[in-house]
Amino acid sequence: MSNSRKRASSWVDLTGSDDENPPPQPKQARVSASQSASATQPRPSQSLTRRDTWGEVDEEDEILDLSQDVDEGNGWVCVGAIDAKIVGIRYYDGYATMGEQVMIRREPGNPYDSNAIRINNVQGTQIGHLPRNLAAQLAPFMDSRSIVVEGVLSGEKGSWDCPINLKIFGPGEPVARAQLEAKLKSDRVPIKKLGIAAPKAPKKAVPPPQRRQMGYHSSQSSSQPSSSQPEPLPELGIEHFIQHSERFNPRDVEKLVEEWGAGEDALKSMPMAEQPLDLISTLLPYQRQGLAWLLEKERPVLPAVGSTDVVQLWKRSAERSNAFTNIATQYSTATPPVLAKGGILADDMGLGKTLQVISLILEGSPGTTLIVAPVSVMSNWVQQIERHVKKGKNMKVLTYHGSNRKRMTHGEFGEYDIVVTSYGTLGTEYSTKDRAVEKIPRRDGLFSTHWARVVLDEGHNIRNPATKSSVAATSLLATARWVLTGTPIVNSIKDLYSMLKFIGITGGLQRLEIFSAVLTRPLALGDPSAEAILRSVMRTWCLRRKKDMKFVDLKLPELSEYVHRITFRKDEREKYDAFQAEAKGMVKQFQAGKSKNGLNMYRHVLEVLLRMRQVCCHWKLCGTRVTDLAPLIESDEVVALTKENRAALQLLLQLNIESREDCPICLEELHNPVITRCKHVFGQECIERIIQLQKKCPMCRAELADNDCLVHPAVEEQAGEDPDIDVDTKSSKTEALMSILAASRRDPKSKVVIFSQWTSFLNIIQHQLNEAGMKYARIDGSMPAQMRDASITALESDPDTRILLASLSVCSVGLNLVAADTVILADSWWAPAIEDQAVDRVHRLGQTRPCKVWRLIMEDSIEERVLEIQAEKRKLVGKAFQEKAKGGKEKTTRMGDILTLLS
Known part of the structure; x- marks a missing residue:
């Protein structure tokens, strides 16, 4: 550990009588916070040394924070603020200016004060600490995870201290918030109200109006289940179901993307790159625009002297031409900041992200490109490169995967233009037995070389910053970093955080607690400043074009989506x-x-x-x-x-x-x-x-x-009859499903994919298909790759195989199902992006027939509430990851979500 890192992660003796003027201590008396905290037992729900898995990235890696989880408090409300000061600043190297966001860190293992609370700048370097009396008041609340504290410097740094404004966040639930406020008052914490409105209890969702009973049901309403004998299917055409269903376009809300990202007019007028000479395929106009954007993002340039431009949230100081300020965190530096090379290509699935990246490799800076992809699509990269690159280019491609692979060295990787590997291989090579002592670059393997660029296919796989895949990907050495995903957000705005950290943004937002303080919580309150920062982030690092944009002009056939409600x-x-x-x-x-x-x-x-x-x-x-x-x-x-x-x-x-x-x-x-x-x-x-x-x-x-x-989870059993389920009995939903199938079969060319999240439900449907004499294929998690390939081949080539039963989690990624033209979503998934991915396996380039999607929903049930939750999640995507809920209210708590589902 370097001397500078030792100094930044240590504390001086705070036992002196004057908090503002602690006596300096000899270096040998200083104790690393990580060492002193190691003996302290971690608390429940803490994020244990999350940072220490990032490798040698910054000084705060060595601090084991036991009190304030950087991820905690999202969706909480501000209960007040404290005007305070940072003391002891002359003993530390950290520098910050007025208005700058800083980090608040508890150090319960500090040998001189167990209540110690240190202040770091966004670079992780310590500025000073809070006065002893205030720290003693706040520490119990932070340790019990009752509050989250944010800090902004409210004045200029002096020789002895520096003014700071502390915002205190607590739970949004009214009863818990009231209890916290009472406790803060009884403990005489010097907190003042800010007048920020707290969320009220969520209103009950109003159920949709009852719809008439569909004619395909048996009219019996007794408590007896239907007969096990197969009933003749009603002779109803598909138009009957269209007339008795609600037209549904879940992607309508995504049109709000223009509010934050670049609008369609701006995207249409983007400059185009020249057609790559070594590419066999002719790029479409929007793909040439994408290539120009990719090339530009690999060659970023800081604002020129005298310029008022903002580049990657950095602007030049008007007073000092050699100084730069980050507009998100207000962090200032006299050293030119490092700009990230790369971005997020978030085009809709089927718009040719793979082809655009291949073009980038041909036209961009030379060197070896590493592509990390799910196992199921690794072979697709090799095939696409062979198909689209001219033979004369002699592009050398290596598939680096499998337990028998040779651990290659930097020089050996350098002999290839492209190396394709999997997330599993990446994670395995990162987590060595001697990870704590083995530095990067290493002797061999994926972490032995500095890649020209790293490309993460299906990049939303790293949305959780604590998983092995995310940590490993961020630890790779690379000049440029790219994320490819058709679903840039699955659950929350933090999905965006992981991607930005991987890309290598600077200035403070690469730290989760700063990201939460600057974006997550302010966005939940509708803060215009946070919205402006998000708009700048999106327009800087993310390019998202959609299939329905007129200038894209894919000429895909129409996609009609319906919610088909069924009565119990x-x-x-x-x-x-x-x-x-x-x-x-x-x-x-x-x-x-x-x-x-x-x-x-x-x-x-x-x-x-x-x-x-x-x-x-x-x-x-x-x-x-x-x-x-x-x-x-x-x-x-x-x-x-x-x-x-x-x-x-x-x-x-x-x-x-x-x-x-x-x-x-x-x-x-x-x-x-x-x-x-x-x-x-x-x-x-x-x-x-x-x-x-x-x-x-x-x-x-x-x-x-x-x-x-x-x-670990039970191994999924082979498809077939479930002995615990009487598959002979029918339900209202299976009867509706079979009726839609019968209607769709009137078109002799129509083929259907039925998605469900439960293989046991697929078993029931499978039994009823057998009874009806309908030939089908099936794909689920229990089947080896060759069996899945055989099912796809049957759907594509066998005119009698007109139905595919599919596990939603298995079939939402990496498959081309354009042989079908109809999708039935038999049950609803919590994350709408998973369903959208599944639908886009059918409605994509190569599809020649109009497509229909049926969502089967039971009336006045939890399924309708799930549909409402999906709509809210889609608004997050459409508004470029904004986490502001409908009506301007913060996200509800988990129990609040349960109450919504039960309403």
């Missing part, structure tokens, strides 16, 4: 209402404080919500899992990993996966989910890191000796 039968409604009443009762108990164990109650609610969604498809999907899981959920004991308990834990893990739960350590969507023997669910990389450090569960402190205490 009486017996189905009774089962659904019983589950709904159970869930509402649990929530009321929780709100009244009558639940002994909030986590167990929450698990119960998730279980029942999942069953409500499954009842909408077929009541037999629920089986006995509710009663099977009840004893496990209610027990607080650590279970022995017997065969029976392992199976029960896998059921509980699957519940969290299907409910789209977050990892409680990194607070991101579950990644490689596992469950502990104490029944807590985490992302695998996060919990394995915790086990390595402390051998205890961060949620309950139960002993976790090693990784053998973790249970």
Whole structure:
């Protein structure tokens, strides 16, 4: 560790009587915060040394922050502010100017003051610390994660101290916020109100008007299930279903992109590059514009002397021509800042992102390009390069993947123009046994060379900054960095953060807590300044063209999307209402404080919500899992990993996966989910890191000796009959689905893809297709690659195979399904981007027939609420990742979302 890094991560003795003038200490008395904190037990839900996995990036890598998670507090409200000062600044090297955003860091392991709170500038260098008395008041709140603190310098830095304004954020839920404010007042924390409106309790969603019963149902409404004998399908044409369905275009809201990104007129007038001489294919005009943009972003230039231009959020100082200020964080520097080379190519799927990147490689700076892609599309890159590049160019391409691959050196990689690898290979080579001591560049492997450019295909795979793939990709050495994705945001604005950090932006937004302070929380409040920064970010680093833009002119056939609402039968409604009443009762108990164990109650609610969604498809999907899981959920004991308990834990893990739960350590969507023997669910990389450090569960402190205490999801079984489900019985939804299939088959050329997130539901549909004599193919996660390829071939080549049953999670990426022209979404997925990807596998370049999409929704059910949540998520995409909810209110809490689903 260098001397400068030692100095920046150390503290002087604060035991003197004067906080403003602590006596200087000899260097040997200074203790690294990372060393002193290592003996302190981590707290639940903390993000443990997230930064230390970034490699030798900055000084704050060595600090183990135990109090204020950089990701915590998103969606919280400002409860007030404190005018304070930074003291002890003459002992530190950090520099900042008035108006600059700074970072607030607790150091509970500081040997001189266990309440110590240090202040860093955006570069991670310490400026000073808060006075002892104020630190003693704030530290307990920060340690208990009751508040998140943001800081902005409110005056010029003097010789002894510097004014700072601290904003205090707390939970938006009214009761919790009131309790926090009362506690702050009783502890005499010198906080003043700012008059920022807090969100009110969310209003109940108004259910859509009831629609008439469709004519394809059996008219019986008794509690008896329908007969197991196949009933003749009604002779209804597809026009009947169109007339009785709601026309739906989920992409309408995405037209709001013009509000933040470049509008269609600006995109249309972008300059064009020349056609690459070594490219066989002729680029379309919008692709030549894309190539010009790619080339420009690899050659950025700082604003000229005297210029008022802003380049990558940096502008020159009017007073000092050699000084630069970042307009997002107000960080100023006399050293010319490093500009990022690269960006986010976020064109719609099917617009030729691969071809544009191949053109960039041909026309851009020389050197070896590394392409990181999902395994399923690696071969597509090799094929596209062979197809589009002239043979005379002699382009050398290496596929670097597989357990038997040779670990190549920098010189060996340099012999190739393009190296194609997978995210799995990248993560494996990054996580060596000696990662803590092995520096980058390394002796061999992907981290041994400085790449001319790195391209992340399906780049939304790195949206979670704590996963192995994201950390590994960011640690690669490269001159230019590119993200390719048709779905640049899946869940929240933080998806954008991970991509910007990978690209290499400078000035402060590359740090998650600064990103949250400058963009995430202000955007939730509709702050115009944050909106202006976001607009600049989007227009600088992101290029997004859509298939329906007139100048793109793909001449794709029309895509018609419909919501087809279905009425429950009486017996189905009774089962659904019983589950709904159970869930509402649990929530009321929780709100009244009558639940002994909030986590167990929450698990119960998730279980029942999942069953409500499954009842909408077929009541037999629920089986006995509710009663099977009840004893496990209610027990607080650590279970022995017997065969029976392992199976029960896998059921509980699957519940969290299907409910789209977050990892409680990194607070991101579950990644490689596992469950502990104490029944807590985490992302695998996060919990394995915790086990390595402390051998205890961060949620309950139960002993976790090693990784053998973790249970992985059950292996998906081969497609076929599920012995626990009576597939002979029909549901309202399966009857509607079969009727739509019968109507679509009147067109002898029409082929259909049926997507579901549950393979057990595909089993039921499969059985009914067999009964009806309809030939089909199938793709799901249990099938090897050759079986999947055979199913695709059958759909494309066999005129009798007119139906493909498809697992939504497996088929949303990397497949070309233009042989079909109709999509049926049998159930709704929480993240709309996954559904949109699936639809775009059918409606894309190469499609010659008009396409229809049917979303099957049960009336007055949780499925309609899921559709509303999807609409809100799509608005995030359309408004260039803005996180402002409808009506200007902040995002609701997780329990608030549950209340919305139950309304």
